[in-house]
Amino acid sequence: MKRIITATVQDRSGVLNRITGMLHKRQFNIDSISVGKSETEGISKMTFVIEVSDHQNLEQLTKQLNKQIDVIKVSDITEKAIVARELALIKVGSNGHQRAEIQGIISPFRASVIDVSKESMTIQVTGKPDKVEALIELLHPYGIKELTKTGVTAFLRGHQPKAVTDLHATPL
Amino acid sequence: MTLKVKQVPKSETEFMTGADLFIQTLVDEQVDTIFGYPGGAVLPIYDAVYRSKASFKHVLSRHEQGSIHAAEGYARVTGKPGVVIATSGPGATNLITGITDAMMDSLPLVIFTGQVASGVIGTDAFQEADVLGITTPITKYNYQVKTIEELPRVVKEAFHIASTGRPGPVVVDIPKNISAEVTGGSYPNTFSLPGYQPNVNPNPLQITKLAETLSHAKKPLILAGAGVLFSKASAELKEFAEKYELPVANTLLGLGSFPGSHPQMLGMAGMHGTYAANMALYECDVLLNIGARFDDRLTGNLQHFAPNAKVAHIDIDPAEIGKNIPTAIPVVADAKAALQALLAKDIKTDHEDWQKGLQHNKLTFPLWYDRSDELLSPQWLIDQIHQISEGDAIITTDVGQHQMWTAQYYSFDKPNKWVTSGGLGTMGFGFPAAIGAQLGAPDELVVAVVGDGGFQMTLQELSVLKEQQLPVKVIIVNNQALGMVRQWQESFYEERYSESLFVENPDFVKLAESYGIKGVRIEKEADAPEMLEEVFSYNGPVVVDCRVVQKECVYPMIAPGKGLHEMIGVKR
Ligand SMILES: Cc1ncc(C[n+]2csc(CCOP(=O)(O)OP(=O)(O)O)c2C)c(N)n1
Ligand SMILES: [Mg+2]
Numbered sequence: 155m156k157r158i159i160t161a162t163v164q165d166r167s168g169v170l171n172r173i174t175g176m177l178h179k180r181q182f183n184i185d186s187i188s189v190g191k192s193e194t195e196g197i198s199k200m201t202f203v204i205e206v207s208d209h210q211n212l213e214q215l216t217k218q219l220n221k222q223i224d225v226i227k228v229s230d231i232t233e234k235a236i237v238a239r240e241l242a243l244i245k246v247g248s249n250g251h252q253r254a255e256i257q258g259i260i261s262p263f264r265a266s267v268i269d270v271s272k273e274s275m276t277i278q279v280t281g282k283p284d285k286v287e288a289l290i291e292l293l294h295p296y297g298i299k300e301l302t303k304t305g306v307t308a309f310l311r312g313h314q315p316k317a318v319t320d321l322h323a324t325p326l
Numbered sequence: 327m328t329l330k331v332k333q334v335p336k337s338e339t340e341f342m343t344g345a346d347l348f349i350q351t352l353v354d355e356q357v358d359t360i361f362g363y364p365g366g367a368v369l370p371i372y373d374a375v376y377r378s379k380a381s382f383k384h385v386l387s388r389h390e391q392g393s394i395h396a397a398e399g400y401a402r403v404t405g406k407p408g409v410v411i412a413t414s415g416p417g418a419t420n421l422i423t424g425i426t427d428a429m430m431d432s433l434p435l436v437i438f439t440g441q442v443a444s445g446v447i448g449t450d451a452f453q454e455a456d457v458l459g460i461t462t463p464i465t466k467y468n469y470q471v472k473t474i475e476e477l478p479r480v481v482k483e484a485f486h487i488a489s490t491g492r493p494g495p496v497v498v499d500i501p502k503n504i505s506a507e508v509t510g511g512s513y514p515n516t517f518s519l520p521g522y523q524p525n526v527n528p529n530p531l532q533i534t535k536l537a538e539t540l541s542h543a544k545k546p547l548i549l550a551g552a553g554v555l556f557s558k559a560s561a562e563l564k565e566f567a568e569k570y571e572l573p574v575a576n577t578l579l580g581l582g583s584f585p586g587s588h589p590q591m592l593g594m595a596g597m598h599g600t601y602a603a604n605m606a607l608y609e610c611d612v613l614l615n616i617g618a619r620f621d622d623r624l625t626g627n628l629q630h631f632a633p634n635a636k637v638a639h640i641d642i643d644p645a646e647i648g649k650n651i652p653t654a655i656p657v658v659a660d661a662k663a664a665l666q667a668l669l670a671k672d673i674k675t676d677h678e679d680w681q682k683g684l685q686h687n688k689l690t691f692p693l694w695y696d697r698s699d700e701l702l703s704p705q706w707l708i709d710q711i712h713q714i715s716e717g718d719a720i721i722t723t724d725v726g727q728h729q730m731w732t733a734q735y736y737s738f739d740k741p742n743k744w745v746t747s748g749g750l751g752t753m754g755f756g757f758p759a760a761i762g763a764q765l766g767a768p769d770e771l772v773v774a775v776v777g778d779g780g781f782q783m784t785l786q787e788l789s790v791l792k793e794q795q796l797p798v799k800v801i802i803v804n805n806q807a808l809g810m811v812r813q814w815q816e817s818f819y820e821e822r823y824s825e826s827l828f829v830e831n832p833d834f835v836k837l838a839e840s841y842g843i844k845g846v847r848i849e850k851e852a853d854a855p856e857m858l859e860e861v862f863s864y865n866g867p868v869v870v871d872c873r874v875v876q877k878e879c880v881y882p883m884i885a886p887g888k889g890l891h892e893m894i895g896v897k898r
Contacts, residue, residue, distance in 0.1 A: 164521055167470070168458055175463050210648060217645040223467045223487060226521040 156185060157212060158238060158308055161200045161219055162192065162227040169224045173200070180218055182206070186240070186305030197226070201307045203283075231308060235315055238308035242286045243268075244277045247297035256296060263289045274299055344474045345374035345505040348438075351481040351515070353381060357409050359400060359765050360384045361393035365413025366453060367440025370505040385765065385794060388786040390417055392758040394424025395784065398433050399759030400766040402745045403720055405558070407434040407488045408762065414440045414502075415453030419460070423752055425495045426464040430749025431579060432552065434493035436484050441470065443503040457499045466494030474507050478515035486517070491524030492643040493556060524642060528659035528667050536614070536638050536655050537671035540570065543612035545680045548574045549595065552748075553617015553641060554583035559662035560741040563616065564588070566665050570675045573684050575603035577618045578733055579748040586717075586737030592684060593693075596624040597884050598730045601691035601896045604882075606684055607632050608890040615639045617661045620650040621749065630889025640664045691896050693734050695878070702851055704728065704803050704874040708735040710854060711773060711801060714862050719771040720745065720763050724756030724780030726810040728803035730880040732775045743770075754783030757800060761787055764796040771799070771862070778804040778831055788841040791867045799861055800869045802834055805876045813879045818886075827876075838869035847871040 163169055170189060177184055185203035192199040206212045212230065219228045248256055253275060257267070265279035279289050283306055290301065348371060352360070360382055364372045375384055387393040390412045397408025412421050418439040428435045442451040461468050467487050469480050477500075484496040540546055554563050560583050567574050567590055574584045575595040584591055593600035595607050604626075607613070613635040618624065625631040631651065638655035639647045647656040657664050695705035708731050711719075721736055722745040723729040729746055738744050745763050747755040760774035781802055791798055805812075811826040835845030846868060848857050854872075861868045881895025 167472075168462065168468070171459070172462050179463055210652065213648055214645065217647075217649075221643070221645045223519065223522045 155206060155212075157204055157206055157215075157230055157232045158236070158306060159202045159204060159216065159219070160229050160231055160309060161202070161225050163198050163200060163222075164224040164226060165191070165196050165198045166224050169198070170200075172224065173219070173222060176218055176222065177204070180214070182215055186303070188240075188305040188307045190307070199307075199309075201305070203306050229310075231310060235311040235313070236308050237311055238282055238306050239280055240283055240286055240304050240306045241278065241280045242290065242301065242303045244279070244290060244293055244298060245274050245300040246277065246293050247273055247299055248275050249273065252296060256293070259292050260289065265289060342509055343370055343374060343505065344477060344500075344507045344509060345370040346378065347474065347477055347509060347512075348481065348500070348505060349374045349378045349380055351478050352409065354515075355481070355485050357382050360409045360411060361387060361397040361400070361762065362411030363387055363390050363393055363413065363417060365417045365440065367414035367442060367502045368411060368417075368438075368500075368505070370502060371411060371438070371440065371500070374505075383765070385761075385790065387758070388789050389784065390420035391424055391754060392761075392784055392787040392790065394421045394435070394437070395427070395752075395755050395758035396762030396765070396787075396790075397435055398424060398428055398431075398755070399722055399745050399762030401428075401433045401435060401493075401762075402759070403742050403763045404766040405556070405742065406766075407436050407485055407493075410435060410437040412437070412439050413453070414442055414457070415455045418455055418457045418499075422460065422464070423750075423754075425461060425497065427747055427750040427752045427755060428495040429464050429466065431747065432493050432556065433495065434488040435495040436481075436488050437495060437497045439497060439499050440505070441499045441501040444472070444501045445503065447501065457497065461497045464495070465497050466492075468497040468499070470499040471501065471504050474504050474509055475513045477504065478513050479517050482515040483517045483519065487519070487522065491522070525644075525658050526642070526660040526663050528640070528657045528664045530667070532655055532657045533664070533667045533671065536657065537668060537673050539612055539636060539638065539655060540572075540614070541674045543675070544677055545609055545611040546572050546675070546677060547606050547610035547613050547635075548572050549577065549607070549613060549615045549618055550574055550580045550583045551577040551616065551618025552579035552583070553661045554580060555741050556617070557642070557661040557663075558741070559616075559660075559665050560584065562662055562665035562669065566669055569669065570673050571677070571681065572614075572675070573606060573681065575599070575606055577621070577624055577748075578746065580618060581733060582738035582741045582744045585739040587739055592688065594733055596621075597626070598734065598880050598882065600688075600693060600734075601882060601893060602684055602687040604884065604890045604893060605687055610635045613637050615641075616665070617641060619646045622650075625650065625890075626884040626892075627887055627889045630891060632890075694881075694898050696898070698851065698875045700875070701849060702854060702872055702874045704805065704878055705731050705735055706851065707801075707803065707854070707872055707874060708732050708775070710858055711775070712736045714855075714858050715771055715773065719743065719773045720760075720767060722746065722756045722760040722763055722772070722774045724774075724776040725751045725753045726777040726780060726808070727805070727813060727878070727880050728775055728777045728809070729756075730810075731803070734880075753777075753780035755780070757781055758784050758787045760798045760800070761790055761794070761796060764798050765794070772797075773799045773801060775801045775803060777809060778802055778806060778828065778834075779808045781834075782832075785837070788838065788843060788869070792842045795866070797864075797866050800867070802869065802871050803874055804831070804834070804871050805874050805878070806831060807876050809876070809878075810880070812876070816879065834869060834871035844868045845871065847873070849873045
């Protein structure tokens with residue numbers, strides 16, 4: 155199962171290396187990692203999307219992250235009400251008359267064209283990973299020449315619903 | 327031989343460098359012994375050692391691996407961090423085995439490595455190695471000092487991290503320009519580690535739950551590991567086990583945490599554990615693990631590990647709880663604090679039948695061995711050493727058959743007298759570890775039980791034994807073989823003894839003599855008691871080449887992949 159885990163870490167040199175090294179050594183499968191500064195000076199925020207095999211495995215993951223000296227807080231936010239976003243840049247092959255067609259495909263995704271050349275155009279899309287995936291899927295037929303994703307970054311919504319059933323209303 | 331810590335008087339040093347500042351921080355940390363080896367990148371540090379007339383003792387090894395294993399032996403018997411200094415590049419990489427060993431066995435070490443000057447880091451400079459990168463997966467934490475201002479803080483943090491919570495090795499990499507830099511100032515050493523707050527006191531709810539569970543147990547068992555030793559909780563463990571009549575099994579590294587000769591002691595559990603201990607683990611209905619990590623050499627096949635037990639686990643490291651074995655009652659705490667909390671509870675116990683059964687197993691299936699009329703029987707040899715030293719020596723071992731025999735036959739009644747490499751199983755560990763142990767416990771009898779194979783990995787440290795005048799007794803259990811490998815080839819590879827039998831070994835007696843150390847050879851059981859008596863009453867180091875029967879195997883045994891109840895070699 156895929157989990158979204160966030161970690162607040164002390165921004166010390168080597169911290170990313172230490173954490174990815176640990177994940178690698180302990181055989182965790184990393185889908186994506188995104189790292190950036192947080193609202194507090196000297197504190198960074200990491201967001202991991204990681205594949206775990208079961209609950210015991212998940213528990214190990216959060217415990218091993220917590221064990222890192224630089225890690226201040228670890229949260230598994232997969233089942234919480236969250237905002238999760240990633241950004242993708244997609245370069246697709248396109249000649250003149252395909253452009254309008256592609257425009258039509260991307261507009262419901264609120265994606266934008268950020269570069270155009272004779273044979274290609276580059277599209278930027280932001281959103282939940284499934285939305286990004288869906289757009290990539292639709293663009294496949296045009297030939298994807300280059301693709302890059304930032305990985306998911308996420309945190310909790312300001313308001314957390316009380317009932318557990320509500321939680322699944324906002325899946326990843 | 328007690329070492330006093332005195333301050334370095336500033337007036338004696340005409341100028342102050344980063345290295346002087348560094349030495350001062352060690353003095354502040356009450357360091358009394360440093361295990362090290364010089365080289366280019368630590369020349370400023372060694373110059374400061376020279377000029378400071380510091381209060382600590384510096385022990386020059388003959389290989390950096392010797393330094394670090396000595397530091398491990400020192401840490402194991404004193405409970406204080408072992409301190410190591412090595413130069414950059416090859417000096418640092420020579421430490422890797424020892425750092426990993428300390429990480430696996432949770433030994434507090436603070437290791438200082440020299441590094442090339444900050445300006446050339448990353449250029450493949452002479453003797454540059456990415457020590458931070460190399461040691462990240464094998465340390466509890468590591469640092470590279472970036473500025474002279476942060477040096478005192480980093481050193482203080484390093485000692486704090488190494489010696490608190492679950493202990494472990496911490497590496498501090500110091501670029502040469504920083505140790506050479508002249509400075510006038512002193513800098514703050516206060517630190518805050520918001521992400522590192524080891525939990526010492528148990529959650530009262532879990533303690534209540536544990537007490538209730540033990541009250542309902544029909545077949546309870548305590549498994550005591552090295553965590554009991556680190557938290558100095560042996561007295562509490564004994565009181566607790568006696569109060570509620572709970573039987574105890576030890577892990578390899580937990581030996582000494584509960585008296586080996588105690589009637590409630592079932593012995594060591596695991597691959598070469600006793601039948602009584604392993605069957606108790608197999609049959610128990612409540613298993614209380616105190617400070618052990620359910621290593622695979624203990625559990626055997628996980629499917630058959632304590633299949634009917636409700637597992638409770640006391641550990642200072644939450645990540646160990648539930649890692650290998652599903653755990654019903656997790657208690658994240660220091661072992662001593664948890665045992666004290668448990669002692670305050672009212673636990674009703676009623677398991678007479680269980681105890682009778684365990685005693686029956688203990689009496690019916692004791693450890694056994696055959697005597698020999700030619701060479702020595704290795705098990706008998708360990709038994710002899712136990713008798714002569716009255717079970718009161720600090721024993722270090724190397725890795726192999728002799729290690730298992732020592733664990734089986736040197737019954738440890740007191741804590742912190744047992745020094746062995748468990749998690750990593752590092753050949754070459756035992757002899758240098760004895761040097762560190764003797765330096766840490768100058769008034770105690772220290773015996774290094776080593777194999778003829780492993781001893782040859784670090785025997786260059788004999789120079790240190792001589793130089794430091796340490797009365798360590800080195801017992802070579804010489805079977806002319808990599809005995810443990812030979813045993814596995816006998817049992818699992820149809821006696822194809824591939825590269826495990828030595829054609830040549832040195833003359834260990836002459837070898838010792840060439841280092842200026844007394845050498846003795848014992849070849850017959852008949853001669854052994856008297857000769858050993860002589861060895862142990864000799865006031866100085868002795869190397870004893872004990873010729874033992876090559877074909878002896880360590881039994882009983884749980885073969886790889888088998889369960890606790892599938893032991894072989896239980897009876898003759
Ligand atoms: C550094 C290292 N290399 C290899 C091994 C694998 N190994 C485990 S026990 C053993 C044999 C040890 O022989 P010896 O030191 O003579 O002890 P014995 O088993 O004969 O008592 C070997 C090679 C190891 N544990 N450590
Ligand atoms: Mg041998």
